[in-house]
Amino acid sequence: MSASTPLSDNAMQRKPTVIVTIGMAGAGKSTFVQRMNSHLHSRDPSRPPYILNLDPAVAHVPFEPNIDIRDTVNYKEVMKQYNLGPNGGILTALNLFTTKFDQVLDLVEKRSESVDHIILDTPGQIEIFTWSASGAIITDAIASSFPTVVAYIIDTPRTTAPATFMSNMLYACSILYKTKLPFILVFNKTDVEPHEFAIEWMQDFEAFQAALASHSGSRDSEGEPTYMNSLMNSMSLVLDEFYKHLKAVGVSSMTGDGIKEFFDVVEECRGTYEKEYLPELVAARAAREKSLQDVKEDSLNRFMKDLAVDRATNPQSTSNDRWESDEENNDDDDDDDTGDNLLIGEEPWPGQYIDVTRMRRQDEQINWPRPG
């Protein structure tokens, strides 16, 4: 099956699950990828994960990727040649890599029989992946070939302030609605800060509002809630709906705590992908093909109508439209002997000019459509 073919349910059974790892710089994406890698290696050494590193600027990754963007694009050279800063360099490197992504997908397809998980590590500058055309192309391409889930890595110790938590959740929300893929919030670094507070805030917006009220700076000099405080209060109500679409786990990429639970959630999300994302994908493709077909039919109809009007207003043109009969063609052939054919009277020779438009197999019946 080609890499871009939408999958039937049966084919999907055998497909590996793709985990797209996204997160703010320093949240622990690469460490988390390495933790998944070692967990899957120890779970079944014969079926290790297939890893793609999409961060062109990373100096060192703690795992050995099977496909590494750094092997294809030299990010520093891109910066120099295009006179770009670091972010522009990463974005351009990702764009260049995306032009080859069909080949990457072919490679992944070839290995898909022997792996159960495909893991993508993305650039630290999160917006370069989540808000660029390249990021969307890569995500869509992979998600239309394999069951895919997004793992959004959160630096738990740095999310304990309600305002930071809210910003992180809003960002996660924007990615969820952009990709529409099953989404897992991974509260990382639980060895430093347990993630229970975050789960409580997600399940009980009153608990979040209480935390917000008790946080310093939530009231102005007159004792009124600040603008930010009121905004976050309202946002927490809005996000309540969003939390229903998410799964959340706490892990420590350092100690490995919670990683098994993470893979249990990945399995659940795979089911969600098959039930919700895949039918939508197939329907969207069918709709796109239908609209393309409609456009083609419409332009053909308009062309035929124009032709009919032209004939009605100018009957003489009909004879010009008429296709030449075989007899006339034969006459033409005779003319050719004196004009176009450069090899009059000569025996055919290897490499001789042959007009393939006049060649037909004996048994071939072609009924070319005639205008009108």
Ligand SMILES: Nc1nc2c(ncn2[C@@H]2O[C@H](COP(=O)(O)OP(=O)(O)OP(=O)(O)O)[C@@H](O)[C@H]2O)c(=O)[nH]1
């Ligand atoms: N204590 C603790 N530290 C962690 C954990 N996960 C990652 N770290 C540390 O967090 C820092 C950043 O980790 P990385 O894996 O490089 O983070 P990243 O998101 O890939 O960073 P970028 O490449 O900048 O995007 C490193 O110092 C890690 O050792 C964890 O679970 N616990």
